[in-house]
Amino acid sequence: MMSKSWFNRLLLSYMPIFIIVVTFTFFVFFQLISEQGRKEAINANSMLSLQAMRLIDTSLRAIDNMVMKESINNKSLIDFFNSNENGDPYINISAVMKMNDMISYYPLIDSVYLVRYEDQVVLSNATGGHIDTYPDKAFIEQYRNTISQKWTDKRSFKQFTLLESKDVVSLVRGAPFMTGEKGMIVVNVATDSLERLVHELYNSEVSFIRIKDGAGNELLNEAEPVDSMRVYANYKSSYSNWSYISGFVQGTFIQTVSLLYNVWFVIGLLMIFAGLVWMIYISRRNAKPVEQIVSRFSGYKLALAESGKNTGSGRINEFVFIESALDNLTEQAKQYQQQYKEDLHLRTRNLFHQLIEAGAELTPLEWQREAQRLQLPAPADRHTLIVMELDKYGEFCSSYSRNDQNLLKFALRSITYEQSSRFGYACWAEWTASSRLSVILFESGNAPAAMLVQLCDSIRAWIEQNMKFTISIGIGDPALQHSEIAKSFQQALEALNYKMVLGENRLITREDMMSQGQVEVYAYLGMIRSAVYAFRKSEASWRAELDDLFSQMKQGLLTKDEIMNVINYLLYSLGRELSGLGKEFNLVWESEALPVLTGKLDNCHSLENMHEAIIGKMTELEHTFADMRYSGQHAGIIQEMRRVIEEEYVNPNMSLEYLSEKYDMNAKYVSKLFKETTGQKFIDFLIDIRLNEAKRLLKETRRTVQDIAEEVGYTSAISFTRVFKKVVGCSPGEYRSETLKQQNG
Known part of the structure; x- marks a missing residue:
């Protein structure tokens, strides 16, 4: 019952946060929708203005092009302007028919009339007569000498004296088209036609369009007052010089969107306030059980004052009190576990190094007790040391990241334990160097030496087949007493020193080292001097002498350090001999050949690799020197x-x-x-x-x-x-x- 009560209390404590999060989610969601709708509406309104401008400009431009084309090509119009008042009546009839055709083809045209300057005659699609009796005489006189290339501003026009005038925009073109010396053509378009054309594009209850001519006159008759409208787009036509203004009628969609935004904002603020009030109430209610728990432990004195965790009034903070106690206990447990693990690992490594290092004082009884504590194999009748070395360790480090290197080393150690167990050996392996894994094999009874070789070869073969690297294994002699383990370890290390001569990815035993007679290093110095001297004289025998040198070095079973001493003497002798050839030859050797050859030798891991690198570079150098020698005049x-x-x-x-x-x-x-x-x-x-x-x-x-x-x-x-x-x-x-x-x- 108590646990259920606490569950309900905690649930109610988090409920306001849940409500606030959900409310704000809805608030943000509707806000985004509203804002997106408002932007879309504004974009649509802008497109409406552009569409209306393009529609009217296209219609007016079509009429303009038609008038220009007809004034140039139509025979009826040309004949009219070339005749006089007493001319053929058929010419006037043909001109009237052509004007009616123009009105029929372009419904926007309200009327068309022609003015002939020679006899002051005006001929329209509905009447004809002298210019003095025509109602539009003032407009004709105004534009007679200044014919506009585009449409006029809004003006009043009436065809007959008895009729009411109407608002139109007019296009005036001279006749002929280029000079205009014989008359003019006037095309009138009623603004009512433009208004009907534009009103088909939008809903006047939601949005509006205003069109103003160059003088600022309204071309359309709108019923809505300006105060109830909000402008969002304003474009000006480059053709007609008219302005197109559009927007939304207040109280419609945009206002609704803004209202929704405000409503959700108010709701969000109210929910935040309600959530805060509710959280305060629940926190005060749930704090009482915590205070009761703290009061029961009032006798436990935790040094909060020293750690600075007391409140300013000297009163203990209950949560800090509980948290400090739990943290203290948890930290002590973690430190104990961590210290135990570190001590265990360090003690294991320390014991291993005591066994393989000469001069360490460790009795068999001490070894047995420590091995039992560390859960290591117990001392056996005899022990054999083997050392596994990663071949081409520089390439290994450059090919894998630090984590991958650790993983591969762990795999090598694991396969060592697995294979040792399969062959009936107990083993103990530790990394004594970054590239070397040292292993103590525990042998009980008289196990044949061949089985030890089989074990090492199985580990080597498994690594070669399943990994992208290889290992070489040095094997020491069996240690019949624990004090001889250090000697066996040194023998295994000494065996690995001959890896450069004997080759990588193999086992190296004492028998391998004793099977070949060793030669002192100074025995090779004369061979080096002879080969270098032959090279300096450009004799072909230098290559055979170097081949013989490396062959004898391999048979002489030199250690890695001895091989490097011989190679360094070879490089020194080359430099000394080539210095006598002249500055040009010495410069090629020191600046080009020597750095490249040194870099190649640093990456060589066997005597064969060094042989190939030196012969290859000296061959290149021989060709270079030959070209330099035989390029002179004589x-x-x-x-x-x-x-x-x-x-x-x-x-x-x-x-x-x-x-x-x-x-x-x-x-x-x-x-x-x-x-x-x-x-x-x-x-x-x-x-x-x-x-x-x-x-x-x-x-x-x-x-x-x-x-x-x-x-x-x-x-x-x-x-x-x-x-x-x-x-x-x-x-x-x-x-x-x-x-x-x-x-x-």
């Missing part, structure tokens, strides 16, 4: 000199003087052109060719140093040995011995 001559040097390098007399005599050029100029075109001095080019051949002979033959010196263009073994040691770094004999040792292993 490029063909220098190219021919290079061919001669390569063919005749064994000639002891090969020198700049020899070439200058052969090509009839100054020796210094030859030296300058050779350096600018090839990027290398003449003597260096010659020494490279001779020493490369000498190295081949030292490796492949048992000939003496003296014989080899003569074979490559040196007359003295001493000078050959001095040059060889300066360039290669050791004597020819030492070079041969070192080569034999390498060949024999």
Whole structure:
């Protein structure tokens, strides 16, 4: 019973708001309808004025065009103006018949008459005679010398003296049309005809139309007084110069609409006032139970004064009192739950890091107790660490939003738990880096190592088939004691360091790292210098040397950091060698090639990608340098000199003087052109060719140093040995011995 009473009270409390909303809805609705109706009525009235103006202008213009056409083409009218008073009577009869035809074709025409200046004769459709006896003599005299091109203002006209005059507007045209020297044609249109024409367009009880001529005279006879009318449209004809005024008669539709608007406005105000009164009454009535509830808790002292929630008089606000108590309890509960969740998550991550970090002091008993509290897997007989790394993590971040990244990472973690359970493993996975998910696998008994590999490969294959990214998995050795878990974790991380060499989207174990012998990084520096030197000399061997370099790097099983050190040395060597080619070549390398190549290498995730990027860019650079070298004026001559040097390098007399005599050029100029075109001095080019051949002979033959010196263009073994040691770094004999040792292993 009490609950029903409260329900009714609350229902009545909200009822005034409901009534006010509904009332205002109706008020706005009818207001919009009224306003729309008023606008439509005004637009219709404007269209009425325009329609009346266009109708009258069209009718008058048609009469004007007809008069102009007939005055030019009609024989009866032309004959009348060309005859005299004593002429043929048939001419007058024909002219009268033509005027009657004009009146028949255009009902608006009230009368037509013709004036012939030569004998002062006036001939109308009803009578004829001398101008002195015609009632419209004054009008004729007025317009005889100033013939209007359009319609006159409103005037009085009577055909006969005995008849009453009527209001007309007249059109006066000269005859002939262009000069008007022989007479005039006067066409009269009664204003009554115009009034009947206009009255067919509207209802005079609702709206009105006023037409005024150029002098301001009313053309229509209206019965309504001006005070009872309200003007909404006023247009002026460009043809007749008449004004068209229209509006509504007061007390009709517009007044009704305005009245409705006022009525609904008053009703809305009354409903607002009634709703306010009703809400005050209901609020006072429903406040009594709340006061009783507060009085029962008067012994509970809430620190409202400190929080500034007391009223100014020192009296406690009942709703604030209740709200503060509930807020306080709710906030405490939320804080407790939030703190519990945060502590749970932080404790879980902290425990995981204690296990995988070397030097953390954690006993098996402490681990077991904490795992039980956090609802984690209990310690097992042995544990294996695996680390899953997202391949091409930069592309992963750029392809997905932050929310999508979190969702995909959650999916990877979930599939790890699911697959581990399917293979009979308990697992514990935590994100230890933005791109790495570390997993502890709990093994009870002696599970075969092959099953662990199958589990990791199933996770990798599922991600490859169902996701748009791949993962690489590093696997550490099983930890028989909990203190060895950190070592297993480091082994898994170390395995991932070889991902750039071994490839992505695969498993990397200790066996993979031990199956290939590692080579020290400095072993590749000589290969880099040789390839870069060949590139500088535009020799085709540089590509094969770089291919061999990357092949040996892959076989040497370098870590990511070691690979980056080798690549950086390669770029440094390229820049150093190319700086000796001249400013133009160095500018191309530093401003164009190096930034592009660096950007490509930053996006490479494997040794193969780096190989392709470097070979591709150096090939482009080789073509660019070739175009720059052979675009000079003497490029063909220098190219021919290079061919001669390569063919005749064994000639002891090969020198700049020899070439200058052969090509009839100054020796210094030859030296300058050779350096600018090839990027290398003449003597260096010659020494490279001779020493490369000498190295081949030292490796492949048992000939003496003296014989080899003569074979490559040196007359003295001493000078050959001095040059060889300066360039290669050791004597020819030492070079041969070192080569034999390498060949024999």
